[in-house]
Amino acid sequence: MQKKKVVVCGGGVLGTQIGLICAYHGFDTTFWLRSESSVGRTTPKIERYAALMAEDLKGAKTLVGNPMASYLYPRGLIRSWEGTTAETIDGLLAGWDKAVKENVHIELDLAKALSGAYIVIESMTEEPKAKIGMYEAMRDLLDKDTILCTNSSTLLPSMFAEYTGRPEKYCALHFANTIWKNNTAEVMGHPGTDPEIYKEVVAFAAAIGMVPLQLHKEQPGYILNSMLVPFLSAAQMLWAKGVSDPETIDLTWQLATSAPAGPFKILDIVGLETAYNINQMKPAAQQEGTIENMIGKLLKEKIDRGETGVNAGKGFYDYTK
Numbered sequence: 609m610q611k612k613k614v615v616v617c618g619g620g621v622l623g624t625q626i627g628l629i630c631a632y633h634g635f636d637t638t639f640w641l642r643s644e645s646s647v648g649r650t651t652p653k654i655e656r657y658a659a660l661m662a663e664d665l666k667g668a669k670t671l672v673g674n675p676m677a678s679y680l681y682p683r684g685l686i687r688s689w690e691g692t693t694a695e696t697i698d699g700l701l702a703g704w705d706k707a708v709k710e711n712v713h714i715e716l717d718l719a720k721a722l723s724g725a726y727i728v729i730e731s732m733t734e735e736p737k738a739k740i741g742m743y744e745a746m747r748d749l750l751d752k753d754t755i756l757c758t759n760s761s762t763l764l765p766s767m768f769a770e771y772t773g774r775p776e777k778y779c780a781l782h783f784a785n786t787i788w789k790n791n792t793a794e795v796m797g798h799p800g801t802d803p804e805i806y807k808e809v810v811a812f813a814a815a816i817g818m819v820p821l822q823l824h825k826e827q828p829g830y831i832l833n834s835m836l837v838p839f840l841s842a843a844q845m846l847w848a849k850g851v852s853d854p855e856t857i858d859l860t861w862q863l864a865t866s867a868p869a870g871p872f873k874i875l876d877i878v879g880l881e882t883a884y885n886i887n888q889m890k891p892a893a894q895q896e897g898t899i900e901n902m903i904g905k906l907l908k909e910k911i912d913r914g915e916t917g918v919n920a921g922k923g924f925y926d927y928t929k
């Protein structure tokens with residue numbers, strides 16, 4: 609059977625991960641990149657993420673027999689933990705090498721990249737003008753039946769539908785960073801999305817190892833960030849007001865809800881720069897004396913000290929010990 613073709617536009621952090629997960633799950637995957645210099649930047653990224661995914665897959669062998677394994681395994685790479693053995697994982701690892709060699713392609717010519725595509729996933733910079741330019745460039749090159757999705761985190765598909773030339777075949781398919789472990793795929797149509805196409809995108813998300821999470825209407829921030837952003841803001845408010853310290857706030861949350869991590873541990877994982885950028889978007893953050901302004905200053909102090917979270921080795925917690 610001929611492999612279905614997926615095209616990913618944008619070879620950044622998320623585009624690279626999306627393309628690799630599609631390739632791993634057997635889709636013929638083409639990264640469309642805009643220039644030779646983009647190829648120079650994206651190729652090492654593909655290699656790095658491919659190595660990270662393979663490393664986590666290999667590491668899953670050490671989980672065999674661990675009672676916590678079903679919480680810890682890379683869910684985007686292993687469909688179900690039940691019955692998984694070291695031999696199963698060896699088989700998947702062999703398949704991984706083959707998939708990266710055979711299924712991953714890079715193309716600079718947009719018409720060639722899009723030709724014969726089953727689905728195109730736009731994962732470019734979060735910049736409306738750039739995304740509109742991309743849709744306008746591809747609208748006359750796409751095959752009649754090609755489905756078009758955006759991975760945008762903050763922009764709604766209804767903002768772009770008219771530029772795509774195929775609003776009925778367009779919706780959002782939103783992934784999370786470290787897609788091979790955090791395998792959520794929020795599927796969000798706009799009012800003009802054909803329900804049959806929506807269903808097809810849900811099925812596609814499952815086919816590439818994701819858990820499709822269906823939104824019945826447009827919502828800025830989807831499901832996850834609609835809950836997570838206010839939760840993290842409330843924790844930062846308690847900290848900035850001096851009500852309590854990050855450790856105690858986390859402990860309160862963990863003890864009371866049995867959650868594995870509290871808000872400040874989550875902020876370290878997300879990265880303090882992202883938390884700062886989200887905070888600064890609030891108009892009150894620009895007004896001296898507001899709690900948002902205090903949060904901004906406190907986060908900035910930490911960022912300036914290089915304490916930006918897990919990736920830096922230190923954030924609210926020290927990860928070097």
Ligand SMILES: NC(=O)c1ccc[n+]([C@@H]2O[C@H](COP(=O)([O-])OP(=O)(O)OC[C@H]3O[C@@H](n4cnc5c(N)ncnc54)[C@H](O)[C@@H]3O)[C@@H](O)[C@H]2O)c1
Pocket residue numbers: 617618619620621622623641642646731732733734738741742759760761762782783784785
């Ligand atoms: N980073 C995350 O954690 C995350 C999570 C979920 C969704 N997203 C979404 O994914 C999308 C990409 O985010 P990212 O973090 O991968 O960004 P990134 O900055 O790492 O990558 C953006 C890519 O877009 C390319 N690009 C920019 N302008 C372009 C143009 N005019 N033509 C062609 N290519 C262009 C860049 O070369 C780069 O490869 C955004 O819409 C973002 O909201 C990001």
